[in-house]
Amino acid sequence: MNTSLVLAYYGDDFTGSTDALEFLSRAGVKTALFIEPPSPERLATYQNLNAIGVAGMTRSMTPDAMEKTLRSAFTDLRKLGTRHVHYKVCSTFDSSPTMGSIGKAIDVGQDVFQKNFVPLLVAAPSLGRYCVFGNLFARMGIGSAGTIYRLDRHPSMSKHPVTPADESDLRLHLAKQTDKKVGLLDILQVVKSQDAIQNFVTSLLQDNAEIILFDALYEEHLLPIGELMDSYAHPQNPLFSVGSSGVDMALGKYWNHYQVFAPVTSWPDPRKAAPMLVLSGSCSPVTSGQIDWAKENGFAEVILNAQQIHDDSAVNRLTDYVQRTVSEINQERSVIVHTAGNVAKPGTTLSSEKLGTALGEIAREIVGQTSIKRVVVAGGDTSSYAARAMGIEAVEMIAPLVPGAPLCRATAPSSPLDGVEVNFKGGQVGAENYFGVLLEGRVF
Incomplete structure (x- = not known):
């Protein structure tokens, strides 16, 4: 067990995993991203880590293959003694019932971690990903000024060769992949006080919600979500969450706000590297x-x-x-x-x-x-x-x-x-x- 670790995540592909690495690192959470879950001996060679990631390939796996891979990976990550274990998915929710099923990942994670609900946060405003009343919107191009589309009308994602987006309501999309009931903390609730948000979540749980989807439109919406999530986390009983790097942004904002970690605002100049x-x-x-x-x-x-x-x-x-x-x-x-x-x-x-x-x-x-x-x-x-x-x-x-x-x-x-x-x-x-x-x- 590494008691200095606060979070471990498993990414469903490599590029999405580096995305999470970035936002944790920006928040001052020293993070290393591994190709495979590291052994305790190998992990010990990386000094002063606060978080680790594992870059998986489950986005391109069938549900049966995901079951085997994720059960082993989640079990290994639980042993690390972190407060949080995050299953990192693409911010455009790339998945289907037969390929990269996020519902299957939730089912396996809930079975391994045995928490009373799974937080689901897909919105990542800084990346041009917004969730409003359960519907996902995405900018054309991350790090650009492209047009924002509802996901099922997105010129690229609606025509994805493997997992085309034909539904923007994430509750309906997910219902094709899992039988678990999805509750929604919508945009009107996210802007309320922390106590009101907690009370609304409690009411969703009383209504038998097993997954709670969080709306977010602006960066400031992530802090109260991160605070709520961390209130359910403990090293001996880690919170299992699913979502984009919005999860890492939300927790990072919470940790920065309460000075658990100091955000990194200055980075070394990489300089030109030609030829590339x-x-x-x-x-x-x-x-x-x-x-x-x-x-x-x-x-x-x-x-x-x-x-x-x-x-x-x-x-x-x-x-x-x-x-x-x-x-x-x-x-x-x-x-x-x-x-x-x-x-x-x-x-x-x-x-x-x-x-x-x-x-x-x-x-x-x-x-x-x-x-x-x-x-x-x-x-x-x-x-x-x-x-x-x-x-x-x-x-x-x-x-x-x-x-x-x-x-x-x-x-x-x-x-x-x-x-x-x-x-x-x-x-x-x-x-x-x-x-x-x-x-x-x-x-x-």
Whole structure:
């Protein structure tokens, strides 16, 4: 048991896990994000941690696979003696009854932790995610000035290739994934006094609510939610919660308000790191626009053959991509390696596992052959596999550049990426000049 830990979280993908890492770190909660739950011996090598995260892959798992993975992970995290255990999901609630089921995660978590309810907070106003009367709204692009849409009308999320959003009311969405009753602390209740909020929650519990969904529209709505959640937490009986990084923001605001932790307001200047390597497995139109901007501003591109990656059929299938990329880097050009939207043959699909693993293997070879100091990986579904193929054990935040996608340093024993700066971004994250921001190490 590590008594200095106040929170442990399990992320359903890698980019979402770095999002939580950022907001905990901003709140002064020293956090390390691991690829797998660390052993006590390994955890002891990381000094003065207040929180840990585990970057999972459950967003791309079936409910049966999630059951096995999460029961083991939640049991391990409970043993850490933290006040909170958070199941971190995407702020656009990516899930379905057959893939990445958040309802299944809640069912397993409730069985492991045996609390009388599960808090559910998906809103993250600083990321452009808002929940009002149970309905989720999302800005087009995190860290941008894009238009805000109701989730089921969002140009990207409503057309997601795996979990398209066809319902914005999270209670109805979740009802397809779990039989547990969902109560709502709506926006009219969130703005009341702390005592009134507590009384309303008590009434929801008396009405047999097993999950309580919290609305939030503005940043100031998160503090009372964090205070309420922490009132139910104890190291010997941790509170299990589900939600976006809004959970970490809410708890961070509460801890900062009561001076448990001091927020970090000044970060070291990352500075420019040229040339830079970008690997993209994202099919988001936001990322596509960012790639177009980068090409117009001096980045070279190396295009992967999707069918070749799918088939594993080519001899030394990745060697050519590595050599072409290394050649560009040796000419001091930053490079983006991606599929350019090309697809496998009709009737076949290039899986996130195959693409992510290929991207990670390419990154590992390129970093080993060059002086690359900063690597960016785009794509929530592929990042988890890429990070594993890169040999990463854990990452810790260096500096925030774009909300939801911090610049980190990798711990990667026996890998060329050990000590390299890494950035993992979801498909929806960032303005058009995102890759330029990461290259320069500053917002411009």
